[in-house]
Amino acid sequence: MSEAREAIIIGAGHNGLVAAGLLARKEIRPLVLEARDHIGGMLGDQSFRVSPMPFSLRPEFLRALDIDLPAVPMATLVASPSGKTIRVSGNRVEGCDTADAEAYEQLARRLARQAEALSGMLLRPPPSLDGNSFRELLSLARTGLKLRGLGKTGLRDLLRIALSNVHDLIDDEIGDGPLGALLAMDATLGGAMGPRSPGTVLPLLYRMTANAGQRMMPAGGPTALVKALASKVETAGGEVRTNAPVKRILVEDDRVAGVCLESGEIIRAPLVLSTAAPGTTLLEMLGPEYLDAEFVRRCRKMASAGMVARLDFELSAAPALADGTQLTASDRLVIAENAAAVEAAFNAAKYRGLPERPVMEACYDAGRGLLSVSAQFIPCNPEGGWTKVLRLKLEKAVKGEIARIIPDFSKLVLSTVLMTPQDIETAYRVPGGHWHHGEFRIDQLLMLRPFDGASNYRMPVEGLYLCGAGAHPGGDISGAPGFNGARAALAGRRR
Amino acid sequence: MAKGQKMSPHPQVPMGLEAGPFHQQLDALNGQHGWMNWMGFASPTVLDNMEFEYFAIRNQSTLFDISPMCKYLIEGADAEKVVNRLVTRDIRKLKTGRVAYVIWCDEDGNVIDDGTVFRLADNSIRLCCQEPQLAWLEDVAWGFDVAIRDVSREIAALALQGPTSAALLRTLAVGEVEHLKPFDFAPVRIGRKKVELSRTGFTGDLGYELWMKPEDAGTVWDALLQAGNQYGLRVIGYQALEMARIEAGFLLPKTDFLSSRTALRPDRTSTPFELGLEGMVAFDKPHFNGRRALLRLAGSPPRRKLVQIEVDKDKPAVNALVYHRQKKEVGMVTSALWSPTCKRNIAYAWLDAPYCEPGSEDLWVEIYLQKEIRWQRRMERCRIVTKRFFSHERRAATPPAGF
DSSP, X not given: OOOXXXXXXXXXXXHHHHHHHHHHHTTOOEEEEOSSSSSBGGGTOSSOOSOOOOTTOOHHXXXXXXXXXXXXXXXXXXXXXXXXXXXXXXXXXXXXXXXXXXXXXXXXXXXXXXXXXXXXXHHSOOOOSSOOOHHHHHHHHHHHHHHHTTHHHHHHHHHHHHTSOHHHHHHHHTXXXXXXXXXXXXXXXXXXXXXXXXXXXXXXXXXXXXXXXXXEEETTHHHHHHHHHHHHHHHTTOEEESSOOEXXXXXXXXXXXXXXXXXXXXXXXXXXXXXXXXXXXXXXXXXXXXXXXXXXXXXXXXXXXXXXEEEEEEESSOOBOTTSOBOOTTEEEEEOSOHHHHHHHHHHXXXXXXXXXXXXXXXXXXXXXXXXXEEEOOOSSOXXXXXXXXXXXXXXXXXXXXXXXXXXHHHHEEEEEEEOHHHHHHHXXXXXXXXXXXXXXXXXXXXXXXXXXXXTSBOSSBTEEEOSXXXXXXXXXXXXXXXXXXXXXXXXXXX | OOTTOOOOOOOOOOTTOBOOTTHHHHHHHOTTOOEEEETTEEEESOSSOHHHHHHHHHHSEEEEEOTTSEEEEEESTTHHXXXXXXXXXXXXXXXXXXXXXXXXXXXXXXXXXXXXEEEEETTEEEEEESSOOHHHHHHHHTTSSOEEEEOGGGOEEEEEESTTHHHHHHHTXXXXXXXXXXXXXXXXXXXXXXXXXXXXOSSSSSEEEEEEOGGGHHHHHHHHHHHHGGGTEEEXXXXXXXXXXXXXXXXXXXXXXXXXXXXXXXXXXXOTTTTTOGGGOOTTSSOOTTHHHHHHHHTSOOSXXXXXXXESSSSOOTTOEEEETTTEEEEEEEEEEEETTTTEXXXXXXXXXXXXXXXXXXXXXXXXXXXXXXXEEEEEEEEEEOSOSSOOGGGTOSSOOOO
């Protein structure tokens, strides 16, 4: 048995580090336990990053933790059918027809305004379904006021599109094409819904809440971000341990008592915050014996099938697009012809097949000569399983698609590393290998995230909190679940 | 049909219902042809006369087919854990060969159903209840090492109830009768067939329940009826049993309370505290379904309670409303009866707090009576009764008295 701690945080991903930083600032010195050999979670593996682009980090959290990390705006590149590169930075479009550019810019501005109105809701715990406290009502009222600020037409428009599908929005407002592909990708990336699936506008708005739709990359990339977060934890008296996988969360008298590591080591603590996926935390580490049957059912029925495969290509030289545009470190490349192509890729995955033409986003790390690709709509458990043949088939399909955009690509590739959704599932203990630990669906958002009855970070066993991507607002690299979860834990201690 | 050939008696089954393992026998005796739907099976409401059948429960012995009850077998290393997680009582103390009355709750602490658990062995438990529970059991058992099987159709069952029931079994050489205490069960042989005999029942009287294979049903039935000749054995229908169960103080789902799984309106559910079953909630055992909600509920007085009331005069307060000072509506009656054995006018009623506490004064029930097509309204005084209406020492005496 090791020395007792004031708090334990399971997982040293960015949410775990944000939560640890916040607790440490309130003089609760946490011990952060990381199962893998590196900190930073999906951001942190230097040799292979599952999430290479922490573009949606909320500046509010960096401020709250006193981290001074400038952010660089990122541009998104997408190829037009003529081979010309279209560049989108923030809401500005260059390289295409003026009418198309104007239509896109107008829509992007409109969505950004609506996202901004919703944004406050994501920084606070979600409203509850039964019995709101005064504070909750106040925060709901504030969001209500912001929504009123959109004006009658704006609000009506938000209500009209929020639950509709992004394909219809694209068809109605800008017409399908390369810019449509961009919106379709942003609306569906990481999840298991195609652009025609209902409710895909909401994830798009969600993604746009940070920095008003402008994607920002912290200076120094993921490495700098993880380092800054970890050093905040350590200077404030916290400790981060890697290679320390948690086996069980210990319970005594219906209260959390600490954790037991895979090694058998027992560490006692009255407070445990878990950034592991809800299913992993509640059903594996805690165990159903401490939970009611309905709660367990809702937890295991969460939709969390991941559909992103990650591939890293080591290149011998910097890649150039068909029209000669060089890909730089602050660019994101989207490879999809249009929204219809994104939907077509989804169709195959829906029935556990590989899409013939996967759609993807990619970024290039010039320092290491690495092209990191997130290929979308690759099923977690394809028909027949992940055989060597299937892995090669996927690699070939991805390479083929990239070669359409980067003509010299096949000559540049030195080596390839592939991580299927199933590999991500095993490596990061995320059911389904889902980036966001749970689908961004209307029935799994806000007070229903991760599921009904578990939305306020406090779990039924006293002293246990969920603060990973599975918790509200969830997903991407925002830091919001870690921040909100830590605040809920602090509030719980005061009570 | 060839001349001279007798028409073979063909048991009648009401439309849409299924014939149970005793249907042929019941149909032959069912002079009233009164059938009701019990879990899809044809179950007799009354065979010849409800009063005769009722008095047989209290003075002779009676046979009632309880085969339609839902029965589940829970087996495996975690069987005890799963059942203990399901029900509010601590069944770790339940020894092999013992039965326990149990209730189970949802996550909000509202009662789902009640039933009995039979401890067959360390790793084997049978649950008997009124409503289908397989889906719920599988939810509760998720993540545990057990197998759950619906054995409803693999077991035929009879309730043999009444003061002469033990004597009847003695003539069949069922020696176990001498030492079976209430809530005990043991394997016996009747008509050379294996039968599981439990000293349980729904009448509050001396009585047994017999559990057997459906293929043995006919043989066991015949043996019982033959032996029953000299003990006034009567086959009865549901209506007579209903009278006895009200006297005995047993609750009936869908009448006295609504399962939280079927209630649509949130205030139609009820907690163990509201049903007066707080003694069945064991907070000192490991986590069970609804425990945290029940702990919160235990901290404050219930919003209303199901209580026993006794009403003045002799008119049963069926479907009556209950008033305070004849003015303020404070509750309603769920089951009511003029008890022929207790010679009292009894009922169950839901009463709002604070009128649901014993000793509440000035409570009245509003009874509607029809006399030659004209309705009359009567206000009668009622008071809360805490003691069971019908309770007789022969129920629990071991060895049971003979006649």
